[in-house]
Ligand SMILES: Nc1ncnc2c1ncn2[C@@H]1O[C@H](COP(=O)(O)OP(=O)(O)OP(=O)(O)O)[C@@H](O)[C@H]1O
């Protein structure tokens with residue numbers, strides 16, 4: 128049984144369908160990249176998996192995690208899934224942070240909710256998490272509020288929070304787009320090491336074929352609300368079947384040579 132199975136997922140907003148029957152599965156230990164142009168339905172697909180679409184969305188199909196059906200599961204079930212079994216890094220990190228709560232409290236929120244982390248260890252754990260994503264001066268940065276961090280630093284806080292409980296599936300929507308190349312490489316390595324160590328899976332969304340090529344074991348290419356190509360990273364990069372994918376691969380090659 129696969130860890131995650133998405134079958135014939137259809138999502139419509141106010142009757143207008145934007146995801147047209149997407150199917151894929153992810154095994155434990157796999158790192159899958161969902162790649163495609165802006166508006167192709169990547170974020171909507173990810174949000175559907177975590178049950179986070181707004182009320183004007185209608186969702187059809189099936190989404191199972193470890194055999195449990197998530198589509199149509201009640202809010203109570205999803206509260207036990209979110210943050211614990213599925214870690215989610217949003218495309219807009221600001222939305223995931225509470226502006227009036229210190230970084231140290233937010234960093235350990237998932238651990239406090241889902242494990243019995245004693246209060247005496249909250250601060251030390253927060254500092255370790257800050258350190259793990261390369262935040263500067265972790266001892267002090269944890270005492271700040273979100274607005275006292277740069278955008279890239281906030282993004283790293285959100286990544287550390289999502290990874291803290293070693294969820295079975297880490298979903299990261301453009302997690303490193305706001306980061307400079309050195310930090311981006313460090314975060315990608317960290318996410319890969321952390322999932323490998325815990326034998327957990329990762330679904331990463333990116334529009335950057337170079338990032339996907341470095342990170343993923345398997346690629347899913349989306350266009351206009353459909354998966355148009357899927358395969359191992361090596362297969363897709365060497366022999367792209369769809370002209371759209373071939374363009375993405377060529378563009379990434381040209382960029383890396385320039
Ligand atoms: N809350 C919403 N209400 C109505 N339409 C929406 C909503 N969210 C997304 N859409 C539409 O669904 C389609 C897919 O959007 P989605 O956010 O999944 O794109 P994406 O592939 O993540 O793009 P990007 O790379 O720009 O993040 C788009 O046409 C978008 O306008």
Ligand SMILES: [Mg+2]
Pocket residue numbers: 169170171218300
């Ligand atoms: Mg998106």
